[in-house]
Amino acid sequence: MQFQNPEILYFLALLIIPILVHLFQLQKFEKIPFTNVAFLQKLVQQTRKSSRIKKWLILGTRLLLLSAIIFAFSQPYFSSKKIETKQQTFIYLDNSLSTNATGEKGNLLKIAAQEIIENASKNDRYSLQTNTDFYKDISYEDLKSNLLNIKNSAKKVGIKNVLLKINSSQKNKTKTLNKSIFISDFQNTYNNEFTNVTKGFSGIKLESSKKNNISIDSVFTNNTNATNLTVNVVIKNQGDAKNNIPIAIFNKEKLVSKQSFSIEENTNKTITFTLQNITEFLGKIDITFSDTFSFDNTFYFCINTSKKINVLSIGNNANFLSKIYTKDEFNFSTSTLQNVNYNAIPKQQIIILNELEKIPETLSKSIIEFSKKGGTIVIIPNIKSEVQSYNLFLNKIADSKIKSKISDTLKITNINFNHPLFKNVFSKKVLNFQYPIVKSHYPILSKNKSNIISFENNSSFISELNSSKNKVYWVSSSLSKSNSNFLNSPLVVPVFYNFGKLSFQHKKMYYYLEKENKIDVETNLEKDEILTIVNLNSSFIPPQQTYQNKVSITTKDNPTEVGFYNIISKKDTLQTIAFNNPKEESSLKFLDINSLKKEHKNIEFSSSIADVFNDLNKKNEVQWLWKWFLALAIVSLLLEIFILKFYKP
Template identity: 65%
Template sequence: MQFKNPEILYFLALLIIPIIVHLFQLQRFVKVPFTNVAFLQKLAQQTRKSSRIKKWLILGTRMLLFTAIIFAFSQPYFSKKTANKKQHNFIYLDNSLSTNTKGERGNLLQIAAQEIIENSSEKDVYSLQTNSSFYDRITKSELKNILLQVKETSKNLDLPTVLLKFDSKTESKTNTTNRTILISDFQNTYKNEFTNVTPLISAINLESSIKNNISIDSVFVTDYNGNNFTLNVLVKNQGEAKNNIPVAVYNNNKLISKLSSSFKKDTLETIQFKVQNQAEFNGKIVINFSDTFAFDNVFYFTLKNDQKINILSIGNKANFLSKIYTKNEFNLTQSTVQNTNYNSILKQQLIILNEVENISEILSKKIIEFSKNGGSLVIIPHKNLNINSYNSLFKNLSLGKIQPKKTDSLKITNINYKHPLFQNVFSKKVTNFQYPIVQHYYPFSSNNKSTIVAFENGSSFISQIKNGENNTFWISSSLDVKNSNFINSPLIVPVFYNFGKMSFKHPKLFYRIASENTIDIDTNIEKDKVLKIANSKNSFIPLQKKFQNKVSITTKEQPLKSGIYSILQNTDTIQKIAYNYAKEESLLNFLDLNKLKETNQNITISNSVADVFKKINKKNEVHWLWKWFLSLAIVSLLLEILILKFYKP
């Protein structure tokens, strides 16, 4: 038994007063003279004894009366928690795309929200975290209004972030009891997130009734020519084999091609479509099949044929450049220093200074202007360069300093596989590589240098120097065949190809929602104007940087819905881009909560939202006893009245 107001019990000490009064009270008897009292002696003794019993009975009933009243005011109760403590329930409701599927009783997300509403207590305080919002210290009515409007979202939260948020909002006051409730399907990303859990957590697993899923993983284009291209669609099948699944390709809303395909158990297979080449293709791929997730049965992509990267090579003519920078992807121009059109420099995305012996002042000024406006620069030194003219350019670009030439036969042995230039180039580290050799090179010192490829002595062969908007690649040796055989190495193609691709980030076939994406738009906008991204339902202004000949936009938090969006300059569409949901949301990989329970004793596992809330409410239920003590006081009072009225000693 517990007491809400235990300090009232101190008044029990006052019960000693009536006891003392009773024990020490002296009752005086009046003497009445009689001639003969011998016959009254026995009656007098009996009356005095009966009177003493009556007084003890009255004392007992009054003691019971006051005791019951004191206990009633102290408000005794039975409960597993202290009555004056508030119950604060922290609830995480996972409303990611994967929870918007069917369970045994209906849509997982909707049923979970409804059961929270039906089983939450009016007396408790709630904090609700969804993947998109956090609501702190709300009542049940406020919680109900929020849950009635909750929708699935492409945003995702990891559990450490959720638990950290709850921990920061947990009150350290002694009159508050906190409870954490995690409601989720605990999909793949939650692995090993509960190590050394200390707070009490109720984990409620939302489980789909369907155990198979087919999804469009990605797309890519091959065999691209003037008339046709091959669209490769990667389809991921999870679960049992599936036969005759219809797959359709649309351009906008026009059906382009359709076929039926079969998929083996747990495989990733490629479906190919021959598509007629068009100037602009706003594609949509649709799989008509009912499975666990519906959102991944539609995939969007865009394709524009006139997007090419402008590259200008100044200096010696190099045949290997024309082989790498093909006409279907690049506009390559090669010119000598004397024949260079300086007015065209600012229209380029990449400039290659290919073994220029002396960098003139006018060329240096144009290169500086080009670089500071966001252009990319590749510098291949002449074997007998004018080191002062090079260092003058480097100084103005804050790149570093070139050291005098060193004559030393060195192998190119080290590759920085983690550098963005080699992203998706190597499937694994190369060990049987035929190392290129250089006869002499120019060492380079810089505080902002990152090495891409290095010599066997550790010094840089190819470096990237990024300083503000400047993006410069320095190759420390001439690529003349008499000095180096690097142009015959397999590295030459990915290195120079990605120099071009990194110089201007044309829109890809598609982008992923909730990932950071950078897109360069070949346009000029006024100083107080911005580009906007929109479709028929949503619009937003992305983060963007303006340069002289382009605008670089970055998206991450937006958009939240998949589809094809337009990049707008005022009201004019200058580019179409496609967004799709993260493919991790389609995986049927879930955390085994039973194994988790074995290593974390503070976690309770359940499959029912209603059961968890009922247990919490029952545990927090208070059984008040003050009414019984008040009833006992009334009974004591009635007993005293009955004794006084009917007990005649």
């Protein structure tokens, strides 16, 4: 039992007053001698005893009356929380695309929102976290309004981020009882999010009534001939085999081709469409099929005349570069030091200084200017490189310098797999490849250097000299056959290929929402001019960096919906790009709740939102007792009246 006004209970000490009054009012009976009354002695004793009992009964009823009144004014109650303590309930409602499925009662997200509204207490305060928004310390009415307007989103929020929000919202709050409720389908994208120190919460798992799904996994193309183009659509099936599924391909809104296919249980299948090879194709693929998810039955992509990356090699002739920078993807050109076309330098995306003995001042100025405007530089020294000449150049372009040549045979053993240069190159870390060697190298000193490939002594073989606007790569050794066998290593192709590919981010056929996408747009903008991305329903200004001949755009938080978007400058459309939903959301693999409960004792799971809120409301319900004490006071008063009126000693 708890009290809202516990200080009133101090008045119980005043009950000593009626006790003292009653004690002093107990009169002593006076004996009067009288003859022949011996037979009355017993009756006199009984009367005196009865009178004392009556007075003690009256004292007891009055004490009970006063005590009951004091307890009533102190307002006692039963509850799991103190009356001055506020209830703060943190609710995480997963509104990812995977919750846009149908359960036993209907749409998972809408039913979950409705059940929260129906069962949440109207007197408590709430914090609502969704994948897109965070509403801190809101009332029930605000909670209801936000839940009624909730929509599915491609954005995903990690459990760790949600827990950080909980800690932030509860920080520095005193006299507050906190409760956390997680409502999600707990897709396996949450794997490894739970640890031994994960804060306790009540979880409700949303489950779809369907266990089959078919989705468009990816799209790629290849040229059949000069006039035809083949579009390959990779279909992913989860669950039972499916037959006669219609699939159609559109150019914008115009139907181009349609067919049907069958697919076996839990397999992938490639469907091909042969199309006329046109300059621009804004493709949309539709599958007509009712399954767990509908958002992954449509896919957008763009096919444009492929723009090539301009690569210029200055210095010694290198046959290996022409084999890597092929005509279908690159415009590769080579020049000796004496025949450099300086007017062609600004038109390049990447320049390779291939084993120059020294770097003349004229070339140095042109390369530095090219680098400042966003161009990529790869520097390969010569066996007989002039260190002073190189240091003058390196100091200006990357605040770096090299040491004198070290003649020492070293193995190339270490690969930085986390570097962007090796993204999607290796399916797993390779540790037992045949190590290439170098016989001599030029160590580089730089404050802003990151190693890409290293020697066995951990010194750098290939490194990136970090700069705010440009990319400069340093190869510390000559790659001539007399000095190294690196050109025979399988590493040479991905390294130099990605040097070229990363120098200019041409637009891809499609991008995914909620991923960091980098796009380079060839354009010359005027001062204070910016690029905007628009479609029929929305527009936004993406983060962008302007160079001389291009603008680098980054997208992540925007856009939020799938479809085609135009990159525009003023009113001119420079490019059209396509966005699709993340394919991870199509997964039908979910966390094993039973295993999760065994591993994390502080996490409770329920199958019903109503049960969790009813239990929470029941624990926080206040049962007031003052009425019962007031009734007891009335009963005490009535007892005293009855004793005074009917009890005759």
